[in-house]
Amino acid sequence: MLIDNGHDASEVEEGTPLRFHITHAPGSNFILVQSLQPDAAGRLTAIYDGAAYVIQLRTVAADSVASIIFGKAEVATAKRVEAPPEPVKFSPRIGLSLLDRARAYPVLAKSLPKAVEGVTLRAQNRKVVLPDLEITVQEVYRFSKEDAVVFLLRLHNTTDRTLELAPSTFAARVAQERFEQSIANGPRSLEPGATADAEFAIVGLPDGNRNDLSADNAFTILVNTTRREALAANVTPTPSPEGSQP
Template identity: 35%
Template sequence: MKRLGEILVALLFVTLATEAAGSKSIQTLTLDERTVYSIPVSPNRVTTISFPGPISAIDAAQVTVDGKAPAAFQIAHTKGSHFFSVRALGKRTVTNVNVRWNNKTYVIELIESDVPLYSVIFQIATEEAARPQRVAVTPNRLLALLDKAKAFSFLREHHPDSVAQVEHVAYGEKRPAIDYKAYEVRIEEVLRFNPEDTLVFRLSLTNKTDTPLHFPPDGFWLRVGERVYPQSISDASGVIPPSAETRAYFAVTGTPNGGRNDISLKNEFTVILEASPATEPKPQPEPKPEAEP
């Protein structure tokens, strides 16, 4: 019986030691762009480094992605993913990896070690810190966002890094329609640029009449629930041809009082736009000739 007790104590000790070793192999770190994070990695183990959201870019020296080229470390990363994996390819090797996430650069120092970390999980410090750094939204910046929205499909296919942080919804056949009797506004797609706190809408405007309908090109408004937001920029002709359809873009940035709107793409959107037939100017009476003295 005494022997059995000794065995159970020994097994418990081994279990606790294993759990302690396992916990030390996984670390959770708080993101700080002013900190250099030293992470031990091994040739015989894989270390996975995770971020809170999609990684925009990774820059590194002395690394390879296929393990064939001479290098000190091997990195595996899929574009648009939240993580990458590394392992050392030699002894006593050191290098740095700069990771772009949320418009900031985080510096990681990889060090070859016999006691590697298996997983490193980066997290944000607080809920407030989770918000992306606000980018100055100038008129030129808004124009650039419109251009990026128009080219989104091409960029997503050929340059995915440039739109990795863009949220996107394409409605297809389920396009939300706002019926104004004489004309109809349909939302084709919406994109959210989080750092700029800007939503860009692609619309189709349909004229149900046989008369051209005119609208102010800068007259788009967005209703979300009980709140109404004015446009920050638009690209529209100002005319819906008779019995035809035309395309328009407009964006909403922040709130009217200068704060963030943080509008989710899961909301139901209503686009407010006033269009009407052109009013012909009333004929002016001809001036009477002045009487000769």
């Protein structure tokens, strides 16, 4: 390939079998590539933003003009709601109220709508598969006034051992952000193949600011589990019949 900076003339020895002419002016954000031979093929490596991009080049007879634009990959972040009100100070009473209202939402929405005013419901029914546990995220509720997100879950033990669970370790992760539970309720143990319901709420942030999490996020649910060791069965030896040889 003949590579130049777009300003100075480039010299090559006569008879050099050049396949492509590459032009890249220093500091510019584009590269021009021109084919010099029919049926030519080659490989061009471009370094951009700390990554290497390998471009396969091939001369074609028709539609011989093409372009490609490299852009920085967008880093996914948790979605936030708009126009947030003032932070709400968490208390156990508020946490228990959130869990109760989330479980009773269908009834409250019909009989006492003021109790769930400003609440957003997203029925997700998404499955999160952990090494020992399958978690179905049934519903996610956003309580705007309390700046809280409540998760209603179904847990399924996928092992052949009893699982010990720690509800206090429930957390929700979105992209690279992790949000620890403020209050949680769930089983402490789960038999092999058993299923049970659990719930937890994230209220604000630990520093007292708002989290402003949207219920539309694709949350990954995390919880600490340990497998209970199988107990060896106690077998009492059967005495040999009288007179028999051991």
